[in-house]
Amino acid sequence: MAEAVRRQAAARPDRLAIVDADRRLSWQDLGRLVERVTARLRTEGIGRGTMVASLAENSAAHLAVYLGALGAGACVVPLPTGAHEAALRRMAQNCDPALLFASARQNEVAGRLGPPVVDLDALESWLDTDTPGLAESAEPEPVGPDDLFDMIYSSGTTGMPKGILHDHRFRSRQIMRMANYGLNGDAVCLMSTPLYSNTTLVAVLPVLAHGGTLVVMGKFETRGFLELAERHRVSHAMLVPVQYRRILDDADFDRFDLSAFRVKLSTSAPLPAATIRAALERWPGKLIEIYGMTEGGISTMLDCAAHPDKLDTVGRPVAGAEVRILDPQERPLPPGEVGEVVGRSPTMMVGYYKSPQSTAEMLWRSPEGEDFFRTGDMGRLDADGFLTLLDRRKDMILSGGFNIYAADLEQVLLVHPDVAEAAVIAVPSEQWGETPLGLVVLGTGAAVDAQVLCDWANARLGKTQRLSAVEIRPSLPRSAIGKVLKRELRAAYWAKAAT
Structure with a gap:
């Protein structure tokens, strides 16, 4: 990967590599910055197999550190900024990184995790440190397919988050496969999900490897996404289902020029059929759903x-x-x-x-x-x-001896024109052991009664599938990558039954 960045910097020095807020880096700029990070890391004794972690929002500096660490032969460990401090401490103890790069927003927490911290927002100062031998070894460390590339921690909603190790073989094959969807040197890809998510890396790494352009959002918000997509003639984006819904629900969606889009990708959860149809009708370009x-x-x-x-x-x-x-x-x-x-x-x-x-x-x-x-x-x-x-196998509802699959019930609820989001969970039942409960978020301006909605859904469900009730919520708890946290939704009902 680091060698690919080096090649692109030489082959297309003036092409735009990264747009980050008001900062623009050409491929020549990015190549030089990555080489400087690699050289500086080497002076810290970081080489093949060393763990280098980060705790930061999306930015050009964060991407340069990620790529520079790979250039030194290190295994990159981007930590989830949305995790609880106790979980982050367990992750840091588990991977024991030689350095932890943290943004200004995360510096206070990072300082309590144990590893030496480098302020990512003062990266230039760190790189300009007068260190002997700094300019002697900027070339990427030779690596093989079995060398470690990165480690992504699982969500860890219960217990210890697991570090998922990827080697260079894994990432190289993934990069080659995703190039088939136009994630290559001609792509302008809008990065709006966090770097610590594999969802993001599936799209970002191929674009960087092939010399395309990344438009970086520090934090996703609907109007900002649409404005950046229009301004920079974005051709590709990797999004999660809740982002698609929010973007398409924006009152001004149809006034934005999105005609440059060639491919949109979706992953992390199944994309509702109604959302797919809306995207195909109103948003130019192909829509590819990925399950992995x-x-x-x-x-x-x-x-x-x-x-x-x-x-x-x-x-x-x-x-x-x-x-x-x-x-x-x-x-x-x-x-x-x-x-x-x-x-x-x-x-x-x-x-x-x-x-x-x-x-x-x-x-x-x-x-x-x-x-x-x-x-x-x-x-x-x-x-x-x-x-x-x-x-999910652990989320399957066993009611009166019958297996009930929440997705079937959610699909019915989402057909109702007033329902924007739906989650079905198992709650305690004296009669059946467990029974399905529907939790829904209504669309803008909708005011359907919960019992009316429950009756409407049950009229379309099988006898053994019927909802015990429907509750209307202002929102559903989600992970940073947009997955509904059903464990959190269930907890209150089962805790009450236990008292």
């Missing part, structure tokens, strides 16, 4: 316009990938049957850092002796090989 994990293994894609009859699926396995559905005894199931989704692909993590047991638990070995990764998701394959996701 930070760990790799599972990898499917759906070209939404090409398969309008499959919008309730997440597509088919990409080239070189395979998906199987397992029954409770871990036996493969035929098309149409519901079970746990497992997958294998050319991109699979090295493992969970310092956690061989968790890595072993992640694996399912096929009768042919091939290793698949467990997803924890329930789903089914249709006769054409398209995958439909139904629920």
Whole structure:
């Protein structure tokens, strides 16, 4: 990756590499900055296999540190800025980085985590330190496919977040695959999700490797996204479903010129069919839905316009990938049957850092002796090989002996014209053990009664699926990358039942 940046800086020095607020870096500027970071890190004794962490918002400086650390041969560990300090402390203890780069906003917390902290907002001062030997070794450290590239921590909503290790083989294959969707040297990609998320890296790394242009948002907000997309003639963006909904709901969406868009990508959660249709109708360019994990293994894609009859699926396995559905005894199931989704692909993590047991638990070995990764998701394959996701295995509702999949119920609720967001969770029931409860956020100006909405949905659901009630909420708790935090939603109901 660092060598690719070096090549692009030499081949297209005057092309715009990064737009960050009012700052613009050409490829020549970015190449020089990355080399300076690499050289400075070497004076700190950082080389192959060393962990270098960051705790910062999106910025040109953050990207330069990420790339410069790779140039030194280090493994980059971008920590989640939205995590609780206690979780961040556990992550820092786990990866034990030689340095922690932190933005001004994160400096106070970073200073309590243990590693030596470098102020990312004073990067130039740190680079200009008069250190012997600083200019002697700016060339990237030679690395092989098995060398570590980065480590991304799982969300860690319960217990210790797991460090997901990627090597250069993983990232190189991913970069090559994503170039097929135009994430290359001609792309102008709008980066609006955080650097610590694999969602972001899937799009950002190919653009940087091939010499394209990144337009960087420090923090996502709808109007700013639309203004940047129009101003810079953005051609690509990787977004999560809640971002699509909010962008399309902007009152002035249709007045913005988005005609330069060639491809929009969506991942992290299934994209509702209604949102897909709205995007295809009103937003130029292709819409590609991706289903995958930070760990790799599972990898499917759906070209939404090409398969309008499959919008309730997440597509088919990409080239070189395979998906199987397992029954409770871990036996493969035929098309149409519901079970746990497992997958294998050319991109699979090295493992969970310092956690061989968790890595072993992640694996399912096929009768042919091939290793698949467990997803924890329930789903089914249709006769054409398209995958439909139904629920997280741990979120499945067991009511009166019947398995109820929240996704089926949520899909019905989202059809109602007054419903903007929906989440269905299991709550305690004396009669059934568990029963489904619908939690919804209404659209702007909507005022439907909760009981009326519940009756409307139940009239469209099977007898064993029916909602016990619907509650209207102002919002749903979400992770930084937009996933609904169902554990938080369930907690209050089960805590009350336990008292």
